[in-house]
Amino acid sequence: MNNLKPCSHTKRWLPLLVKGRLHGIVLWYLRMHVKRCNNCTEAIEALRAAEECIAAAQQASRNGPGELSSDRMATLEDLFREGQPNDAQ
Amino acid sequence: MPLLELFDGWWLFAFVICAIDTIPQAAIGAVSRPADRSGEKYAALAKELMPRLLASARRLTSDSDKAQDLVQDALIKGFEAYRAGNLELTDWVIGWFIRVMSNAHLNSIRRETRRATGELTSEIEATLADSDPKSRPDHWIEPQEQREALARALATLSEDHREVIVLVDLEELSYDDAAATLGVPVGTVRSRLNRARYALADAFRPLLTHMEIAQ
Numbered sequence: 001m002n003n004l005k006p007c008s009h010t011k012r013w014l015p016l017l018v019k020g021r022l023h024g025i026v027l028w029y030l031r032m033h034v035k036r037c038n039n040c041t042e043a044i045e046a047l048r049a050a051e052e053c054i055a056a057a058q059q060a061s062r063n064g065p066g067e068l069s070s071d072r073m074a075t076l077e078d079l080f081r082e083g084q085p086n087d088a089q
Numbered sequence: 090m091p092l093l094e095l096f097d098g099w100w101l102f103a104f105v106i107c108a109i110d111t112i113p114q115a116a117i118g119a120v121s122r123p124a125d126r127s128g129e130k131y132a133a134l135a136k137e138l139m140p141r142l143l144a145s146a147r148r149l150t151s152d153s154d155k156a157q158d159l160v161q162d163a164l165i166k167g168f169e170a171y172r173a174g175n176l177e178l179t180d181w182v183i184g185w186f187i188r189v190m191s192n193a194h195l196n197s198i199r200r201e202t203r204r205a206t207g208e209l210t211s212e213i214e215a216t217l218a219d220s221d222p223k224s225r226p227d228h229w230i231e232p233q234e235q236r237e238a239l240a241r242a243l244a245t246l247s248e249d250h251r252e253v254i255v256l257v258d259l260e261e262l263s264y265d266d267a268a269a270t271l272g273v274p275v276g277t278v279r280s281r282l283n284r285a286r287y288a289l290a291d292a293f294r295p296l297l298t299h300m301e302i303a304q
Contacts, residue, residue, distance in 0.1 A: 002287055002288055002291045003291055003294065004287050004290055004291050004294070006287075011283070011287075012283060015283060015286040015287075042294075043287070043290065046290035046291060046293050046294050047286060047287075047290040049290070049293040050239075050242070050286070050289045050290045050292075050293045052235065053235040053236065053238055053239035053242070053293070054239060054258050054259055056232040056235035056236055056239070057147075057148040057149075057235070057236045057239055057259060058148060058259065058261075059232065060147055060148070060151065060232055060233070060236055061144040061145070061147040061148040062144065063147075064143060064144070064147050064153060064156070065143065065153075066139065066140035066143060067139055067140070067143075068139065068143070068157055068160060068161060069157055072157055072161045075161070076132075076135065076161065076164055076165070077132065079128075079165065079168060080128035080129070080131060080132040080135070080168065081128060082128070
């Protein structure tokens, strides 16, 4: 059950506002609307919290090895080798 | 006369058989036969995709061992599906692996906690309660805690919502690729994504309450 109740005419745009993908008059209107609408403000804050966590996850994923550990690689290589058509016959 | 008609029929039959026999094997789907699904071809794909898959796994979990397990398990599942003829090595095959990893990880969170949606939200609150926002002026919680909170929040979503968020928002697949991965029209991806974003945001509302109290 979703407890966020943004206005029906802004519902489509608020996630895009949080992602910074809106421009021009739509952006201007939504900013004006959100300033005086509690429901939309609450929705924006929750969407922004989720967006920050997604950004943190994306940032973290850039650091780390590009390969599996050697023991895991060996397991996979064995499996793929056994899966050769010639071996299967 | 009927004998002659029968003779004509045999000529036609013989012609069709000869024509089929001259068609190259590749043109009649020999490539997709399970017998030709070599481990070598799959291994090359696995090697190519591995950095991307590991990065995807790290988005889902802050535990590097768990991330490696997720990738290994997904590649094994993929190989089984490939050998069985249930997985094609298409341009958007990455989506298949991301789906497998996210479902495996987030379902395990669900199983581990064995809690309903509201109680899972309490887990997020607990994560926040352990952090001290005052000592971190730039961030309301540590990035690692944010990732854990995200995983728990994702685990509260329905599978449809969770998959579209993971594919489009977390993995930044195009709408077209997400649609191909999920087997739904692009319009469905757009509408489902909008609903999913609100569902995820709703799971984060307890965090906001905590922030207000902390400030």
